[in-house]
Amino acid sequence: MGKTVLLIEDEPNIIEAVSFILSRDGWEVKTHSNGHDAMQAVRARVPDLIILDVMLPGKSGFDILAEIRNDAQFAETPVLMLTARGQTKDREMAERAGASHYMTKPFANAEVLAAVRALVAP
Amino acid sequence: MPQRFMIGTRIRERRVLGGIRQADLARRVGISPSYLNLIEHNHRRIGGKTLLRLAEVLDVEPVLLTEGAEASLLAGLREAAGAQSGDEPELDRIEVFARQFPGWAQMLVDLYRRGEALERTIGTLTDRLAHDPLLAASLHEVISAVTAIRATSSILVETEALEPEWQARFHRNINEDSARLTEGAQSLVRYLEAAPNRDAELKSPLDEMHAFLAAQGFHLTALEHDRAGPEDIERLLEQGMQEMAMSRAAQSLTRDVLQRYLADARVLPLPMFLARVRDLGLRPDRIAEATGVGIAQVFRRLASLPESEIGPVGLVICDGSGTLVFRKPLEGFVTPRVAGACPLWPLYQVLAQPQMPLRMRLRQAGRGAEVIEAFAVAAQAVPAAFDRPALMQAHMLLLPDPGAAAGPVRDLGVSCRICPLADCVARRESSIIAEGF
Numbered sequence: 365m366g367k368t369v370l371l372i373e374d375e376p377n378i379i380e381a382v383s384f385i386l387s388r389d390g391w392e393v394k395t396h397s398n399g400h401d402a403m404q405a406v407r408a409r410v411p412d413l414i415i416l417d418v419m420l421p422g423k424s425g426f427d428i429l430a431e432i433r434n435d436a437q438f439a440e441t442p443v444l445m446l447t448a449r450g451q452t453k454d455r456e457m458a459e460r461a462g463a464s465h466y467m468t469k470p471f472a473n474a475e476v477l478a479a480v481r482a483l484v485a486p
Numbered sequence: 487m488p489q490r491f492m493i494g495t496r497i498r499e500r501r502v503l504g505g506i507r508q509a510d511l512a513r514r515v516g517i518s519p520s521y522l523n524l525i526e527h528n529h530r531r532i533g534g535k536t537l538l539r540l541a542e543v544l545d546v547e548p549v550l551l552t553e554g555a556e557a558s559l560l561a562g563l564r565e566a567a568g569a570q571s572g573d574e575p576e577l578d579r580i581e582v583f584a585r586q587f588p589g590w591a592q593m594l595v596d597l598y599r600r601g602e603a604l605e606r607t608i609g610t611l612t613d614r615l616a617h618d619p620l621l622a623a624s625l626h627e628v629i630s631a632v633t634a635i636r637a638t639s640s641i642l643v644e645t646e647a648l649e650p651e652w653q654a655r656f657h658r659n660i661n662e663d664s665a666r667l668t669e670g671a672q673s674l675v676r677y678l679e680a681a682p683n684r685d686a687e688l689k690s691p692l693d694e695m696h697a698f699l700a701a702q703g704f705h706l707t708a709l710e711h712d713r714a715g716p717e718d719i720e721r722l723l724e725q726g727m728q729e730m731a732m733s734r735a736a737q738s739l740t741r742d743v744l745q746r747y748l749a750d751a752r753v754l755p756l757p758m759f760l761a762r763v764r765d766l767g768l769r770p771d772r773i774a775e776a777t778g779v780g781i782a783q784v785f786r787r788l789a790s791l792p793e794s795e796i797g798p799v800g801l802v803i804c805d806g807s808g809t810l811v812f813r814k815p816l817e818g819f820v821t822p823r824v825a826g827a828c829p830l831w832p833l834y835q836v837l838a839q840p841q842m843p844l845r846m847r848l849r850q851a852g853r854g855a856e857v858i859e860a861f862a863v864a865a866q867a868v869p870a871a872f873d874r875p876a877l878m879q880a881h882m883l884l885l886p887d888p889g890a891a892a893g894p895v896r897d898l899g900v901s902c903r904i905c906p907l908a909d910c911v912a913r914r915e916s917s918i919i920a921e922g923f
Contacts, residue, residue, distance in 0.1 A: 375630045375633070375634055377634035377662065377663055378633055380656075380659060381634060381638045419626055448625070448630060448633075469630065469632075469633040470632045470636045471633065471636075471637075473640045473641065
């Protein structure tokens with residue numbers, strides 16, 4: 365069984381594409397699509413890496429990231445943030461909030477794969 | 487006496503020269519004789535439509551009423567010189583310059599005015615980009631669709647021996663996302679192609695509500711009669727739907743505002759309220775005391791009166807988060823469309839000190855440097871309950887400047903992004919104007 369990636373994203377076709385790419389690379393992919401109970405999903409899945417969208421229904425990705433970092437169990441879990449925004453201040457916000465890596469949409473599949481591989485040794 | 491206080495005198499001179507009675511001129515311009523009398527005695531500043539209409543009826547150029555011919559050029563030059571941040575021009579020789587080189591002087595003033603107009607356009611566009619939730623949502627939709635298409639099409643191209651069921655699934659996804667992208671792109675193009683004018687801003691339900699009220703001059707005759715009721719509100723909304731294709735969300739917002747208007751009009755009926763204003767002047771605190779209602783309600787009622795009766799009156803209302811939920815403009819004071827206004831506005835100051843009204847003179851930097859008078863008060867909009875705090879609202883009434891006797895002037899801005907004030911303690915982001923956009 366490969367290592368687990370939890371993808372928190374609300375666009376179904378992005379979920380399907382990213383899940384496909386990662387699964388074919390040997391990762392076990394779990395998905396979750398809203399911000400409200402994202403932290404419960406993190407606790408339930410205990411992933412090796414989290415891919416987190418910034419603009420989610422219910423709660424912003426930045427708020428979820430803060431909750432992840434405040435939980436001792438996940439303080440060190442790598443988090444790759446995805447966002448439609450490309451402004452410097454968003455990148456800075458993500459870094460300050462404790463994101464391990466930050467990627468702007470639209471991204472290339474190879475970039476996502478490379479980032480995931482770099483953040484967690486399979 | 488400052489130049490602007492001479493306008494009334496010039497209007498009076500022109501009227502007397504033309505042999506027109508004050509009451510006749512007032513009737514032809516569409517204002518009350520008492521208001522014209524205040525204008526002619528320089529007790530009220532005028533501008534905009536009223537000034538243009540007066541000039542038209544008196545058969546003179548508006549600028550001759552406001553400033554006189556040469557005075558207009560000199561005032562323009564002084565304004566341009568005042569806006570200069572580097573080496574100051576020789577102000578003591580400004581009249582020599584205007585007299586010897588009138589063509590060059592006029593060109594300088596025209597260039598300055600064009601710069602001002604462009605600055606305002608930048609302000610409007612920046613405001614739209616920075617604070618428009620609709621634009622942000624459209625962009626997000628487009629980028630999400632592009633991301634999905636890019637990721638899916640890469641899989642189709644790059645994956646060797648992709649199973650037919652996956653192929654079919656991804657083709658269907660691309661088809662769905664391309665439809666979404668088309669719709670999102672068309673909506674963005676429609677939005678961006680629109681010129682930065684009032685009509686182009688009619689996008690959010692709040693904008694639609696304001697456009698509907700502006701089309702009525704913020705005065706709703708149908709709600710002013712004794713027996714006005716909910717059926718009149720529904721008729722007005724029906725009219726808004728037919729004439730302006732008002733959305734359902736805008737109708738709901740407008741219905742709330744009209745219900746509040748009706749309640750205000752019932753407590754302060756038009757004939758009684760106008761009589762109070764004539765007796766007490768535009769002093770909301772005195773009117774509130776005399777009528778026994780809250781100051782905020784008097785603000786709203788003043789802002790609902792026809793301009794032809796009491797002159798221009800602006801009103802801004804924000805909720806406890808600072809979001810602007812109601813904007814009736816006053817010339818000389820600019821408001822952002824939704825949020826992100828200057829924190830130095832008394833509107834926000836009173837939120838921290840409810841029941842402590844404020845009155846002050848204001849001047850927005852980077853505009854025509856026009857002074858206006860503001861009255862602000864905050865009060866509970868919804869009382870507290872055990873499961874939620876009280877909800878606050880702040881009201882700010884805007885009137886033309888009563889003059890220096892009313893106290894010192896507070897310099898503030900529209901919003902940081904378009905404010906040139908240097909070293910401002912309230913600044914939260916850099917200004918594109920100060921940076922020389």
